[in-house]
Amino acid sequence: MRINKVKNQVLKLATGLALMCTTVAINTGIADQIALAKSKNPTKCNLFAYVDVSDGQTLNVRSGTSTNNKILGQVPVNETVQVVAVLGNWAKITNTSSGFKGTGWVSLPKLGLSTRGYGTKGVKLYAKTSAKSKVIVRVPPNTSVKLLGCQGGWALVQYKGVNGWLVREDQCGAALTSCS
Structure with missing residues (x-):
């Protein structure tokens, strides 16, 4: 009888510790990093973006998702690239407007x-990849936003510290000209 009571207390303690560790992992973002590290399947997408590096610099195109991978070529600043997939902090590109030719x-x-949104009060950033989802914020027309990821034709972007999904029709992948 006494052994069962001790086993129950140990089981409760172990369960509590497991829940506490899981909560810490989720709330600190560690769970997302673990999931990305284990994930080998990139998220497919299809959108255009521009190279956003310091003037006079180029962006290295690599054979894989690490700075240890071979450099296949370079793309100049402000050039347009087609993003076909993302994996973690890496984007698979093809069809560059200048510089590197190929995929990397x-x-x-x-x-x-x-x-985009010219002649309007701006474009909407959505909570999810659906125009039926909650609108988080409006972004003024012709405003640069940070690309964080993509899914299909949707772009996950950041504007003034707010992350949201931008529908394809409201995206412009050209740095030096307007997309009208």
């Missing part, structure tokens, strides 16, 4: 988008 991986934080 680039650092996602070095790509940008602008908003």
Whole structure:
């Protein structure tokens, strides 16, 4: 009888510790990092973005999703690239407007988008990849936003610290001209 009572207390303690560790992992973002590290399947998408690096610099295109992978070529600043997949902080690109020809991986934080919405009060950022989801914020027309990821034709972007999904019709992947 006494052994069962001790076993129950140990089981309760172990369960409590497991729940506490899970809560810490979720709330600190560690769970997302673990999931990305284990994930080998990129998220497919299809959108255009521009190279957003310092003037005079180029963006390295690599054979894989690591700075340890071979450099296949380079794309100049402000050039447009087609993003076909993302995996963690990496974007798989193809069809560059200038520089590198082919397909390879680039650092996602070095790509940008602008908003369309000319002649309007701006474009909407959504909570999910659906125009029926909650609108988080409006972004003024012709505004640069940070590209964080993508899914299908949707772009996950950041505007003034707010993350949201931008529908394809409101995206502009050209840095130096407007998309009208």
